[in-house]
Amino acid sequence: MVTAEKARVATIWLSGCSGCHMTFLDQDEALIDLAKKIQLVYSPIADVKVFPENVDVTLVEGAVANDHQEEMIKFARERTKILISLGDCAVTGNVPALRNAWVKSDEAVLKRAYIETADVNPQIPTEVPELLPKAHPLHEFVKVDYYIPGCPPPSGVVNYVITELLAGRTPNMEGKSKYG
């Protein structure tokens, strides 16, 4: 995948806290070197409406928790060569999946979040994507090529994985796979 042209990189934000995107930005000065090698073609920090075609690397933050996200991730998978689960929510389900342990219905989840624990104006939101019965890690829906666990993952590991992939090598995750 090493080409004379810049690699086309995308990032997606599903059910996560944005911390993994923060960790991506937290590469600090390493971003300057990275910027010479990549073109950011889709991301919450880039104003692009539709996930483009022919993406080389896509980093995905967050668990798959609603029908829109399920559709989104399948769509992105078709258009991506290398798909990476970034962070514990994408890798394990993590915090968004805590609801899996105590309740199996989306109604109960919404009631808990928007009625029972609301201080003012309790109401269940409408015209938003429908929750799936459970929140899932990415690889339960699509083929994932690489995993970067961590909550958030250390920015050095994110940089290591991207750099290795851009150089056409396979990253070795031993000693770099700490959850939490």
Next chain:
Amino acid sequence: MSIGTTTLKIDGIEVTVPEGTTILNAAKANGINIPTLCYLEGLTPWGGCRICMVEIHGTPKLFPACATPVNTGMEVITQSEKLREYRKMVVQLLLSERTHVCSVCVANNACELQKLADELGVDHVMFERNWTSQEIDSTHKSLVIDRNRCILCTRCIRVCDEIEGVHILDLKNRGKDSQIIIDLDQKWGDSDYCTSCGKCAKVCPVGAIYVESEALSETKDKHIAEFILSRRNR
């Protein structure tokens, strides 16, 4: 060969150890590291977690190093691609069996399961997780048990029985339904016999038993059983 010793090969290296030594201790005495999880120095080996499985030349079976005594002429392999894959799978099965969410766990950064996953490069779990919601008992004045995080290593049971000599902890049920129980399956706060020594929390490899409002990195002490035994035997 002198009387009372056994000579064998571990990873191609010839070693001589006292008769009856386990493969794990023979390896350790010769600087060879075999990963463990349920094993704890000072407690009777349990052989339940299957992390320390090794290959022995001439048999297709794998053996738990912590519970297998050495034999003369034995050729043990502690590191191979097959063992690496098996150990990774054991960690994945443990992570999927109950509810392990490191980011919100009291044992985060002080957890042996988390550390093992990191060392072995278990960067994801191929099995669907069970997301259990088992009973959490916080009725004791300081000790808490969250059974969702328990990996059934039985260190707590063994330390309570063998070191503290109380044996208020035990197991009920079988397989995935196994549970750590207190006394005859009652609330911890109702136990007349718990001495509140806290050794169970000290040896718990994960965040299943902990001291309320105390960092687990402070609580944990892997050497407690070994230390007490060494003092007793002086």
